[in-house]
Amino acid sequence: MKNKPLPHSLKGNLTEGPVLKHLIRLTLPMIWGIAAIISFQLVDTYFISQLGTAELAAISFTFPLTYLIFSFTMGFGIAMSSVASRLIGEGRREDVRRIATHGLILSLIVAAIITGLGMLFHDMIFRLQGASPETIALIRQYMMIWFAGNLCLTIPLVGNSAIRATGDTFTPAVIMSIAAFSNIILDPIMIFGWFGFPAMGIKGAALATIFGNSGAMIAGLYVMSRRKNLLLSLNDLHLDRFKDSMKRLLTIALPVGLTNAITPAVNFAIVGLLSKYGEEAVAAFGVASRIEAFAFVILMALSVGMAPIIGQNWGAGRTERTVETLRLTISFNIVWSLFIAVILMTFAAPVAGLFSDDPAVIGYAVIFFWSVPVTYTFSNLINGWGSAFNAIGKPQRTFMMIVLKMVVLTLPCVWLGSKVLGVRGVFLGIATVNLAAGLTFHLWSWNTFTRRDQADRLAASAS
Numbered sequence: 312m313k314n315k316p317l318p319h320s321l322k323g324n325l326t327e328g329p330v331l332k333h334l335i336r337l338t339l340p341m342i343w344g345i346a347a348i349i350s351f352q353l354v355d356t357y358f359i360s361q362l363g364t365a366e367l368a369a370i371s372f373t374f375p376l377t378y379l380i381f382s383f384t385m386g387f388g389i390a391m392s393s394v395a396s397r398l399i400g401e402g403r404r405e406d407v408r409r410i411a412t413h414g415l416i417l418s419l420i421v422a423a424i425i426t427g428l429g430m431l432f433h434d435m436i437f438r439l440q441g442a443s444p445e446t447i448a449l450i451r452q453y454m455m456i457w458f459a460g461n462l463c464l465t466i467p468l469v470g471n472s473a474i475r476a477t478g479d480t481f482t483p484a485v486i487m488s489i490a491a492f493s494n495i496i497l498d499p500i501m502i503f504g505w506f507g508f509p510a511m512g513i514k515g516a517a518l519a520t521i522f523g524n525s526g527a528m529i530a531g532l533y534v535m536s537r538r539k540n541l542l543l544s545l546n547d548l549h550l551d552r553f554k555d556s557m558k559r560l561l562t563i564a565l566p567v568g569l570t571n572a573i574t575p576a577v578n579f580a581i582v583g584l585l586s587k588y589g590e591e592a593v594a595a596f597g598v599a600s601r602i603e604a605f606a607f608v609i610l611m612a613l614s615v616g617m618a619p620i621i622g623q624n625w626g627a628g629r630t631e632r633t634v635e636t637l638r639l640t641i642s643f644n645i646v647w648s649l650f651i652a653v654i655l656m657t658f659a660a661p662v663a664g665l666f667s668d669d670p671a672v673i674g675y676a677v678i679f680f681w682s683v684p685v686t687y688t689f690s691n692l693i694n695g696w697g698s699a700f701n702a703i704g705k706p707q708r709t710f711m712m713i714v715l716k717m718v719v720l721t722l723p724c725v726w727l728g729s730k731v732l733g734v735r736g737v738f739l740g741i742a743t744v745n746l747a748a749g750l751t752f753h754l755w756s757w758n759t760f761t762r763r764d765q766a767d768r769l770a771a772s773a774s
Contacts, residue, residue, distance in 0.1 A: 322766075326623050338613050341484060347484070347491030347607045356601050359500045369449035371597025372448055382460065382574070384421075384465050385567075387467060387620070392475055392476045392618055396622035398410065412542050456518055460525070463521060465529050466532065473535060473541050490524055493526055573713045573717045580725075594669070595671075595673075595679065596675070596679065604768060609647060628709070632761065634760055637760060645688050663676035685742065696752060
């Protein structure tokens, strides 16, 4: 069976035209899409916090693990976007379909393995994190349901990355926005038992998440198959080339997935340190982390939106456009990070009070917001550079940056800080590493990209 001709959107050329225009067009829809993804945990946190501090602490214990799994899965999405966008830039349309189809199959296999391991070792994982038996019982109510629905999250995350590689960031944003709005509506209904539904507490939040992700999964598969023609038919899967597809994707997905997983893994250890100071400290860190993540949705969108531009232009040898893209994103990152820092430091207590009325939780959250946000500019630069290296097929450099920042520097700094200043010391340790590592890696990364651009310009002038 012959493949259908590619739709026009798959031929989106990002190697010509104003870079700023492309960046805005690709980023704006992504803001809604990423905000939708982040909102799942933020909304869960808000409604669950109304059940009490114990439930808020329980959901906060889950964040590092769920974010670890989400981040590892996003490694496959980033690999899909990186490989597909470069294939599009090279004009290899048949290989785009093959990579998209095989990428979904591979990510589902990995997701099934992760789900099985998570269910099997659930209690042991949270005991290692320092959760009490009573808290683990609450966590189990949420996580067992969440694990069961993990496959419904994997398909839209990876599939939407293939759609974005074509230059269409609007459709994935719509898909995830619908899922997010479903979660917002279903959360209070299932948690508190509105409109005749049974009140399921923390379990209701997990069920609402599954229903929202299921809708996104169905919509994503429909768009990939019917509108974008990105999927091969069942009787034409080219499984003889699955090994080749797997190699190309895993070359990026594994280092990117492991890199993405490092931050939540270190946060897992940080939560373990904070658990020694009580569930209030854990709850405060959970609240602060969710607020922090939502505040930087626009920068995450920018990182994702710039990836196809960098990937296509790098693949086409247009390095001057790659550098222009980086210059624009870095400038915006600095301005936005400073803006968010001022807001969170100024309104620390009122913002924390939206999620808890416990004075201890609010107090710890205020300490966080007075310590960490001032260094946001530097930590966000590392995230942006990581996306750039992934886009050009060099995730190993991203891996190196994150390992040095999170493992070599953050772990010892927060441990030492906790010994000297307790909870405040943990947060100051995070801030210190953000500043030192962010500035160092920014200078190194900028030199890497501009050196290639200078070499290309010299070669062009010589010819």
